[in-house]
Amino acid sequence: MKHLACIALFGIAILAPLATIPAAGEKPTPWRPFIPVDSYANLTKRSIQTIETKAASGDKNAEARIEVEAILLAGYSLNTAAKNGLADYRAAARYAADMARSGKSKELVMFSQRVGKIKAVGDTSDVTKYTKGTDLMMKLMFSKAKGGEGIHPDLQYLPKLKNLNGIEALLGALANKKLSDENLAKVSKELPPLAYRVAVIGALTHEFTPKKDVEKWRDYSLTMRDASVALAEASAKKDAEGILKSALAIESSCIDCHSVFKNK
Numbered sequence: 001m002k003h004l005a006c007i008a009l010f011g012i013a014i015l016a017p018l019a020t021i022p023a024a025g026e027k028p029t030p031w032r033p034f035i036p037v038d039s040y041a042n043l044t045k046r047s048i049q050t051i052e053t054k055a056a057s058g059d060k061n062a063e064a065r066i067e068v069e070a071i072l073l074a075g076y077s078l079n080t081a082a083k084n085g086l087a088d089y090r091a092a093a094r095y096a097a098d099m100a101r102s103g104k105s106k107e108l109v110m111f112s113q114r115v116g117k118i119k120a121v122g123d124t125s126d127v128t129k130y131t132k133g134t135d136l137m138m139k140l141m142f143s144k145a146k147g148g149e150g151i152h153p154d155l156q157y158l159p160k161l162k163n164l165n166g167i168e169a170l171l172g173a174l175a176n177k178k179l180s181d182e183n184l185a186k187v188s189k190e191l192p193p194l195a196y197r198v199a200v201i202g203a204l205t206h207e208f209t210p211k212k213d214v215e216k217w218r219d220y221s222l223t224m225r226d227a228s229v230a231l232a233e234a235s236a237k238k239d240a241e242g243i244l245k246s247a248l249a250i251e252s253s254c255i256d257c258h259s260v261f262k263n264k
C-alpha cells in the first residue's frame, strides 16, 4: 500500500510540469512576459503620466480614470519581459488605486516622484484588489463621447475613426478591411502599444471570473490577450495581413464574451 502511494505521488510529480498543473494551492495565472522591454517602459511612463495629470485635473471622472489606469500599470508589470523594479511599480499602482478609491486622488499629483518609494501593502499581484470588476476596463474601450479613453491621432486613419475615436471602433475597422500601405505606415508606431494595452486588459479580465461559466470566461479573455499580442507583433512588423487576422480574432473574443456575459 505504501509502495503504491509512493508510485502515485511520483507519477504526479513527473506529470505536473508537463501539463503545467499548478502546485497545490497555486492558482493558474494569465501572466506571461509578452510586453517587450522598450514597450513596457513606454506604456508605464504613459500610465504614470495619466495618473498624475488626472490627479491634478479635478475632473469629475478623475477617480475612476486613475483607478483603472492603476490596474493597467500593475498589469504591465505582470506581463513584461522587463525585470527591473516591477514590484516597485506594483506597490505604487496599488497605492494609486487605493487613493483613487478612497477619494484621495490629490495625493497623486506628484505620483511620478513617489514611484519606488512606496511600500507594498498586501499581495500587489492580486489584481482583483485594485478595482471591483471589469466595468472600468471595458469602458476604456468605448468611444470618447461615451466615456472611453479615445485613440492616438495616428490611429484615426479613417474619417469615421476621428468621430468615433475609441478602441472598440478601431478594432472593428482593422478587422473590417486590410490596411492600405499608406495607412499601415501611419499606424505602425502607435498600434503596438495600443495592442499591448488591450492584451493586458484581456489578461486582467481573466482574473475577474463570474460565478457561472468560468471556463468560457477564461477562454474568451485569454483569446483576447493572445490575439492582441499577435496584433502588436504584426503591426510592429508592418504585416497588413497579420493585422487583419488578429483584429478579427480579437473582435470575435469581444463578441463571444459579450453574448454570454454582458447584460446578464
Ligand code: HEC
Pocket (backbone or CB within 6 Å): 133, 134, 135, 136, 138, 139, 141, 142, 167, 168, 171, 198, 205, 217, 218, 220, 221, 224, 250, 251, 253, 254, 255, 257, 258, 261, 262, 263
Ligand atoms: C471575458 C469577457 C469579455 C471580453 C473578452 C470582452 N468583454 Fe467587454 N464586457 C464584458 C462584460 C461582462 C461587460 C459588461 C460590463 C462589465 O461588467 O464589465 C462588458 C462591457 C463592455 C463595454 C461596455 C461598457 C459599459 O459600461 O457598458 C464595452 C465598450 C466593451 N465591453 C468592449 C469590449 C471590447 C472592445 C472587447 C474586445 C477587445 C471586449 N469588451 C472583450 C466582458 C468581456
